[in-house]
Amino acid sequence: MKMSIPKVCIVTGSSSGLGFLTAKKLVAKDFHVIFACRDEVKTMSLLQKMKEESGRSNFEFMELDLSSFDSIRRFVDDFHNKKLPLNLLINNAGVHCKTFKKSNDGIEYSFAVNHLGHFLLTNLLLDDLKRSSPSRIVIVSSKLHNPNVRHGNPPNFKWNLDEINNEMEYDGMIAYKNSKLANVWFSYELARRLENTGIDVIVICPGFVPTTGLHRDVNIFQRYFMYYILSLFPFARTEDFGSECEVFAAISDTLNGKTGVFMSDMKETRSSEESYNVEKAKRLWDLSEQWTHQNI
Numbered sequence: 001m002k003m004s005i006p007k008v009c010i011v012t013g014s015s016s017g018l019g020f021l022t023a024k025k026l027v028a029k030d031f032h033v034i035f036a037c038r039d040e041v042k043t044m045s046l047l048q049k050m051k052e053e054s055g056r057s058n059f060e061f062m063e064l065d066l067s068s069f070d071s072i073r074r075f076v077d078d079f080h081n082k083k084l085p086l087n088l089l090i091n092n093a094g095v096h097c098k099t100f101k102k103s104n105d106g107i108e109y110s111f112a113v114n115h116l117g118h119f120l121l122t123n124l125l126l127d128d129l130k131r132s133s134p135s136r137i138v139i140v141s142s143k144l145h146n147p148n149v150r151h152g153n154p155p156n157f158k159w160n161l162d163e164i165n166n167e168m169e170y171d172g173m174i175a176y177k178n179s180k181l182a183n184v185w186f187s188y189e190l191a192r193r194l195e196n197t198g199i200d201v202i203v204i205c206p207g208f209v210p211t212t213g214l215h216r217d218v219n220i221f222q223r224y225f226m227y228y229i230l231s232l233f234p235f236a237r238t239e240d241f242g243s244e245c246e247v248f249a250a251i252s253d254t255l256n257g258k259t260g261v262f263m264s265d266m267k268e269t270r271s272s273e274e275s276y277n278v279e280k281a282k283r284l285w286d287l288s289e290q291w292t293h294q295n296i
């Protein structure tokens, strides 16, 4: 794989799972990597260990809680104060909440973190990415956004916050799928808006990786089943493979000039029919602006 090497990269949710491995691999490839994470103590202890093992120091922690618009704005202000370029943004952080909870801003948590937080963060960093172009944005979605991928009820996107926040009708898996469908709509609409700016947008599924913390909400028996049994099935992927999918989407030269494409198993592939609905993607964009109090 021939690589072009951008210099500065932000990886959200790089304190565990696929995000941590992705960020670690980019450190080894000489990027200056910003670990954009919510838990300073946990992340700093990982970074300290990484420093001792690798002898490298081309990385740093910056606090980012995607469930809080204030935290996102603080993160961007702090990043701007560093006067760094920005060549690569990887929107990796994600949650699957079995039970209903709300973000700091009063919005259903998985939609707030997986879509709205990344929507705001990305838009606040667009000028940085433009100045450093050619640059790339990788958005980590999931094949589960596609109703044809059978795994419980299909996504059923809600178009107003009252519905999104309806605790009585909450189904954690549907909320997760909806947020991942929003990731794909957002990616395609972003790619259309960024045409000819030198910023490419790639949206990916890293594969089903049952050993990460994504399903930490499940009970101990389900966790055991996922970790020790499901991980042996041929459709399961390893954390190493999942992070390799992220790294490939982030730096492979074969993707230069490609934008608004969905990738699975490191191959360009079609996403769900619904995800290509341009009107819905635009509507989500407009609503996301309102819900994040943004005029972009």
Ligand SMILES: NC(=O)c1ccc[n+]([C@@H]2O[C@H](COP(=O)([O-])OP(=O)(O)OC[C@H]3O[C@@H](n4cnc5c(N)ncnc54)[C@H](OP(=O)(O)O)[C@@H]3O)[C@@H](O)[C@H]2O)c1
Binding pocket: 012, 013, 014, 015, 016, 017, 018, 019, 036, 037, 038, 039, 064, 065, 066, 067, 091, 092, 093, 094, 095, 113, 140, 141, 142, 143, 205, 206, 207, 208, 209, 210, 212, 213, 214, 215
């Ligand atoms: N694992 C799979 O089977 C699979 C399949 C398809 C797609 N994906 C996607 O892959 C991405 C990575 O997931 P993973 O499997 O590696 O799960 P993971 O191990 O749970 O990692 C998720 C990361 O997101 C961070 N995060 C959660 N809430 C956050 C918040 N409010 N602000 C900032 N960061 C936050 C977590 O931080 P903490 O360490 O502080 O909790 C963690 O670093 C997600 O977008 C997920 O939807 C995963």
